[in-house]
Amino acid sequence: MSSTILIPGGAGYIGSHAAYLLKQKGYEPVVIDDLSMGNAWAASFGPFEQGDVGDTDFVRGVCEKYKPVAAMYFAAFIEVGESVQYPQKYFENNRDKASRFFKTANASGIKKIVFSSTAAVYGDTASAYTNGGGSGPISEFYPTKPINPYGQSKLEAEAYLRMLDADGLRSVALRYFNVAGAAPSSARIGEAHKPESHLIPRLIMPLIASNPNLLKAMGLEEGFTVYGDDYPTPDGTAIRDYVHVLDLIDAHIRALDYLIGGGETDIFNLGSGRGFSVMEIVDAVRKALNKPAFVPKLEARRPGDPAILVANISKAEKTLGWKPEHTLQNIIDDAALWHKSSFYQEAIKTKFGLAG
Numbered sequence: 276m277s278s279t280i281l282i283p284g285g286a287g288y289i290g291s292h293a294a295y296l297l298k299q300k301g302y303e304p305v306v307i308d309d310l311s312m313g314n315a316w317a318a319s320f321g322p323f324e325q326g327d328v329g330d331t332d333f334v335r336g337v338c339e340k341y342k343p344v345a346a347m348y349f350a351a352f353i354e355v356g357e358s359v360q361y362p363q364k365y366f367e368n369n370r371d372k373a374s375r376f377f378k379t380a381n382a383s384g385i386k387k388i389v390f391s392s393t394a395a396v397y398g399d400t401a402s403a404y405t406n407g408g409g410s411g412p413i414s415e416f417y418p419t420k421p422i423n424p425y426g427q428s429k430l431e432a433e434a435y436l437r438m439l440d441a442d443g444l445r446s447v448a449l450r451y452f453n454v455a456g457a458a459p460s461s462a463r464i465g466e467a468h469k470p471e472s473h474l475i476p477r478l479i480m481p482l483i484a485s486n487p488n489l490l491k492a493m494g495l496e497e498g499f500t501v502y503g504d505d506y507p508t509p510d511g512t513a514i515r516d517y518v519h520v521l522d523l524i525d526a527h528i529r530a531l532d533y534l535i536g537g538g539e540t541d542i543f544n545l546g547s548g549r550g551f552s553v554m555e556i557v558d559a560v561r562k563a564l565n566k567p568a569f570v571p572k573l574e575a576r577r578p579g580d581p582a583i584l585v586a587n588i589s590k591a592e593k594t595l596g597w598k599p600e601h602t603l604q605n606i607i608d609d610a611a612l613w614h615k616s617s618f619y620q621e622a623i624k625t626k627f628g629l630a631g
């Protein structure tokens with residue numbers, strides 16, 4: 276059987292790590308990406324075809340050329356705030372184009388798809404943690420009631436993909452919590468978003484970047500801010516679940532093997548199963564960068580941010596035999612190495628139009 280795996284969105288942060296790890300494990304990754312958000316330099320682990328996942332002729336042509344046996348689908352827009360402002364942009368790309376891709380891929384002989392979904396499909400998770408009555412970490416049984424177009428568009432893409440099960444397409448939707456970290460430096464890939472809204476890069480960058488224009492362009496000229504220190508958590512800051520990107524991709528490869536081995540269409544949460552407060556992340560960054568005296572700015576809570584959001588990952592552990600191996604300090608150390616690298620520093624300046 277062919278070991279070629281198609282990776283839509285493979286020039287992005289998580290998709291490039293999928294291509295990297297698949298290649299390491301002997302698969303042949305083929306990336307398709309329109310570079311609307313991704314980086315050509317990140318698509319370096321096999322053939323790269325530039326194009327739009329919503330372009331049926333393009334997708335059909337790539338399938339005919341490489342005959343992939345399966346796809347790992349990462350292509351999407353990912354900014355929650357932007358999705359509230361421009362919902363149509365998100366429904367068109369994350370639901371409609373994704374659905375068109377699934378249909379074309381299925382018709383072109385791809386019968387297994389692993390799909391990037393998100394914990395944003397669960398919406399308001401506060402009731403899981405209410406004193407006494409809550410269910411605790413979020414399992415796949417938690418009701419899906421997204422509170423923004425990003426989460427809704429991903430949930431509707433999941434539903435479309437599941438619907439194609441009747442046409443013989445088996446799929447796994449993986450609902451990620453917070454993904455962070457990077458592959459070893461030799462791989463030269465890591466998080467390089469524009470805009471960069473994720474907590475760990477936003478925390479690290481002001482502590483290492485020497486270019487004030489870059490920090491300004493990234494909205495980081497004021498440094499890193501902690502929002503809220505009066506949550507009902509041990510240190511008062513919000514608790515989230517962070518999973519190392521290589522552990523996350525290990526779960527994707529297990530999901531792929533599960534499908535190839537005859538597994539049924541299903542959904543799994545992916546996180547570390549452990550919660551860390553913002554101040555615990557700050558502490559890990561202090562250690563990684565040797566900045567023991569660093570004190571972040573503090574502002575009031577932001578509306579809509581729950582106190583705690585942690586994944587229950589027992590289903591993925593049981594069915595896929597998966598166990599995240601990296602610690603929080605590993606995640607932060609790897610992210611710090613990536614952001615400090617001259618490769619990233621040059622690439623991000625270019626991305627923000629500040630090269631030279």
Ligand SMILES: NC(=O)c1ccc[n+]([C@@H]2O[C@H](COP(=O)([O-])OP(=O)(O)OC[C@H]3O[C@@H](n4cnc5c(N)ncnc54)[C@H](O)[C@@H]3O)[C@@H](O)[C@H]2O)c1
Pocket residue numbers: 283284285286287288289290307308309310311312313314326327328329348349350351352353368372391392393394429451452453454455468
């Ligand atoms: N980063 C996280 O913490 C996180 C958390 C939960 C879920 N996710 C999901 O993981 C996936 C990947 O996220 P990421 O952080 O790597 O994002 P990213 O922006 O780095 O990567 C997405 C890639 O998809 C490409 N793309 C977008 N629309 C396309 C289209 N129509 N045709 C072709 N290519 C297209 C972009 O150019 C980009 O390279 C997304 O589906 C996202 O919803 C990410």
